[in-house]
Amino acid sequence: MPGVDSDRQILEHLEPHVRETKADGAAAMLAFVALDKLDFAAAELSAAVRRALLVLAAGGDLRRELHLDDGAVAGLAGDLDDPERRAELSGALRELRSAADELPATAAVLDELLADPDRAWRALATAILADELTDEG
Numbered sequence: 001m002p003g004v005d006s007d008r009q010i011l012e013h014l015e016p017h018v019r020e021t022k023a024d025g026a027a028a029m030l031a032f033v034a035l036d037k038l039d040f041a042a043a044e045l046s047a048a049v050r051r052a053l054l055v056l057a058a059g060g061d062l063r064r065e066l067h068l069d070d071g072a073v074a075g076l077a078g079d080l081d082d083p084e085r086r087a088e089l090s091g092a093l094r095e096l097r098s099a100a101d102e103l104p105a106t107a108a109v110l111d112e113l114l115a116d117p118d119r120a121w122r123a124l125a126t127a128i129l130a131d132e133l134t135d136e137g
Contacts, residue, residue, distance in 0.1 A: 007033070007099040011106050019105040024068045024126065026109045031120065032127035034092035038085055045080070049132050052076035056129070066130055068122040077125035086117060089124055 010033055018026045056072035066073060093114050100107040113120040 007096055011096065011100050011103055015103045015106050018109055023109075024066070024123070026105070027068065027113055027119065027123035028066070028126040028130060030093075030096065030106065030109055030113065031089075031123035032131065034089060034096060035124065035127060035131075037092035037095070038088045038124075040080070040085070045128070048076055048079035049128060051079060052125075052129050053132065056133075063133070066126050066133075068119060068126055070126075073122055073125045073129060076129055077122050080125065080128075081121065086121060089120055090114065090117060093120060 014029060014033070018029060021029065052072045052075050055075050056070070059071065093110055097107065097110040097114060100110055113123060
């Protein structure tokens with residue numbers, strides 16, 4: 001597989017962070033790695049993120065920690081939901097899992113995401129929203 005070596009390097013770097021991060025943060029971190037393997041139209045993604053940011057801003061501090069069950073995350077996940085994209089995410093997570101041998105914390109989180117596609121999808125939405133907030137910060 002072409003990306004396995006680079007995936008492995010990224011996962012090795014993230015392993016200590018995954019170990020030290022709360023469950024939602026670790027899930028979002030690994031979903032973010034998978035994001036590059038998904039096909040989103042830029043205009044669609046941008047519009048969905050703007051709507052999610054408005055929901056997040058209405059709820060208070062934009063710098064607060066995001067959770068997979070936040071309203072803004074749920075809204076973004078719903079806006080972007082598509083069976084083909086979910087299949088892409090599942091495939092990307094499986095690729096990452098194949099590169100996570102001997103990385104116990106990372107492997108465990110990836111196994112949880114693969115076992116719960118809805119959680120994986122919300123983790124992806126969390127990652128997208130967190131990335132946008134980081135870019136703006």
